[in-house]
Amino acid sequence: MNAVTFETLRHRLVCVLLACLPLAAAQAQQSKPEPRKVLRYAIRVAETGFDPAQVSDLYSRIVTSGMFETPLQFAYLARPTQLRPGTTAAMPEISADFKTLTFRLKPGILFVDDEAFGGKKRELIAADYIYTIKRHFDPRWKSPNLYQLEPVGILGLNELRAEALKTKKPFDYDHPIEGLKALDRYTFQVRTRIGNPRFVYQFADPLMGAVAREVVEHYGDKIMQHPVGTGPWRLAEWRRSSRMVFEKNPNYREVFYDEQPPADDARLQAQAAKLKGRRIPLVDRVEISVIEQNQPRWLSFLGGEADFVDEVPPDFASVAMPHNQLAPNLAKQGVQMIRYARADSWMSYFAMEHPVVGGYTPDKVALRRAISLGVDLDREITLVRRGQGVPGQGVIGPNTFGYEPGFKSEMSEFNRAKARALLDMHGYVDKNGDGWRDLPDGSPLELEYATQSDSQSRALIEQWQKNMDALNIRIKFTIAQWPENNKASRAGKLMMWGFGWSASTPDGDDFLGLGYGPNAAQSNHARFNLKAFNEIYQRQQQLPDGPERQAAMREAQRLLVAYMPYKVHVHRIFTDMAQPWLVGYNRNLFRRDFWQFVDIDTELLAKKTGKGS
Incomplete structure (x- = not known):
């Protein structure tokens, strides 16, 4: 009786285990982590640093704009150019004479965690943009972007700079001036002597990337090496003039893809539809190499080591795009060509x-x-x-x-x-x-x-x-x-x-x-x-x-x-070329940051190269 019972139980146990195998396999498949998505490309000119008040070259402005956010931004895919809210809750109120601009920020935007904040979460507030603007007028930083702000005459600010230059004393950030005021925690106002109808554009420029005073005072003259912003990315690794790695900012708020490409661009229409409603950033990591010479930069793209080539080197134009048409061998591989006259x-x-x-x-x-x-x-x-x-x-x-x-x-x-x-x-x-x-x-x-x-x-x-x-x-x-x-x-x-x-x-x-x-x-x-x-x-x-x-x-x-x-x-x-697995890439002439709007099709990447991302 005991032997029969044992055999029966063993038989039932085997049956149960066999029945559970498909379920276990399915659960294992579901629990398998998604492959990390890494955007890889090379730039041809080395970065100068990461401080919005001190950089002016194109490539440094690209990387800083991924980490520091501006009050306004240019829509990534919209044509013609369209200005929209960035960290603001809406477009600014602008007086009829263009001399007063009032900005209201979205509450709850957080900076990347940094030791300068003493272990506390730090929210973006109106005073941060006032401080950011003032830094361009501080002689200490020798801002190469001052020319974009100085001509309109922000009331009292040119005079404050002149006083610092005359006395050789530190710039007085606490001195109240008529042209820059925080009306409340999230609202700041800019008043100018001259009404410029296009001054509002400057609030979408990387020079307006918000910085926190505590961070600048903590790092001092080394601030170019310590970017701390509210943007979707944080600097994870850096070898000067060689390699930069950026990872998602864990404090970045919920933002969802909702880009509107031109109606006559079928490629972008299809890709934008695929990405619509997804939380950005869409990739997990961005790896940028500095490759000054054209040949190795072009070969890294051909070899699948770069997801796109930023500006096909003219040396290879006749091979890559004879008569300004995508070469048949590249078209067969599914390479995307984006050709444009830059401003x-x-x-x-x-x-x-x-x-x-x-x-x-x-x-x-x-x-x-x-x-x-x-x-x-x-x-x-x-x-x-x-x-x-x-x-x-x-x-x-x-x-x-x-x-x-x-x-x-x-x-x-x-x-x-x-x-x-x-x-x-x-x-x-x-x-x-x-x-x-x-x-x-x-x-x-x-x-x-x-x-x-x-x-x-x-x-x-x-x-x-x-x-x-x-x-x-x-x-x-x-x-x-x-x-x-x-x-x-x-x-x-x-x-x-x-x-x-x-x-x-x-x-x-x-x-x-x-x-x-x-x-x-x-x-x-x-x-x-x-x-x-x-x-x-x-x-x-x-x-x-x-x-x-x-x-x-x-x-x-x-x-x-x-x-x-x-x-x-x-x-x-210029002509950019993108691999077939890069989704959503396009060139925006006036928006420097684009990393958060592109995705990697990991299945296609594995199929084309035999590698995951």
Whole structure:
């Protein structure tokens, strides 16, 4: 009896276990964690740091805007450009004369946890934005973005800065000023002397990324290394000029994907529909490498080590997109191509305070104009840029108010005969018989052009060498990393340098500011300072968009062409390419942060590469 009972029980137990196997397998499948989603890509210029008050270069602004939030933001996929609330509960109240702006924040927004907060959660409040704005006026931080805030005259703030400069005492953040007030815990008001209809754009710019006073005071001069914001990302790892890793901010509030792409873009319509309603950020981690050379950056994308390539290097344009069409082999792989004209101008500048190329007298103007006439832009665009650009007629770039596609000027003219005649007329001739032109006083004429070591920079200086050799002008080149050249340029230590300038708002004022005298050491790398230009610049700032403002901006551009502090080479055309498993990627010209809006299709990634994310 006992034996029979034992066998029966054993049989029943086996049956139960077998019956449970499918359920156990299903439960195991359900409990299996989702693969981590990692966005990987490379940038070609090293970051300078992570403090919104101190950075101005494009790549540093991209990474800071992922960590620091602004009151307003540009909608990621909307076309035309659309401004919307960021940390604010609604769009600001703006007075009829554009001189008073009132912002109300959403309660409950938290900073990333940091030791500066003493173990407590720290909420974003109105006072944080007042402090953030004041930091740009504090001489200690040498903000390169001050030029975007100073002209409107925030009541009392320019005077507070002037006092700090005069007395050499620390900037008084606690001094009450009329133009910046916290009306309550979540409401702040900005009042200005000048009513600028477009000043509101600045509140969507990364320079307005909110910082907490405790953090700045805790880290002091090392604040560039310690970003603490309220955005969706926090800095997890950093090897300067080499690698940056960002992970989700665990304190980030609930925000859900609700982007509205253009109706005529079927790709984005389908991807946005797939992502709608999901909590952002959509990926878990962002890994950014700094790869200055074009070939390894392009090969990392082809090898599937990068999820997209930010700006296909011109060296590979004919292979990646012959005749500006996606190459068949890449199309077969499902690669996505995003082609666009950036709100961008690439230029070389002449330091207006330099004894050789600077100055406003006819002979100095003639020298700069002759050099400009000697630059063969067609050859540069064809050989170096592989057709990915159009000749620049003025400093204002496309996709901004003030840009006129039909505007033509001497800026793009290539005429060596005219250049030689100008040089001869003003005494830049060979005075000692060595074959090279000299200055009118007989001393050697030699240009010094700062550049970088990447392949495109090398190709560009090769063109400079040939162009100047044809005019019998000596030119030498100094090579440094981009951040070092940028720092030296702002300090007024370079004679000439070439760089690209991208607008942060859909307005040409961002470009005209390059020539505004008070912007020297900020956006005005050339340190150009002409009374007539300054007056036009100030006037156009106060005008509403329309024919009168357009005419003023055109007049300002013509002055820049006439005095030639900047030789605008091209307005570049860029192409990004994304892997088939990257979902939701598109280029927004005025919104720097995009990481939270893209997703990784891990199944497709595994299928294409044999690897999970």
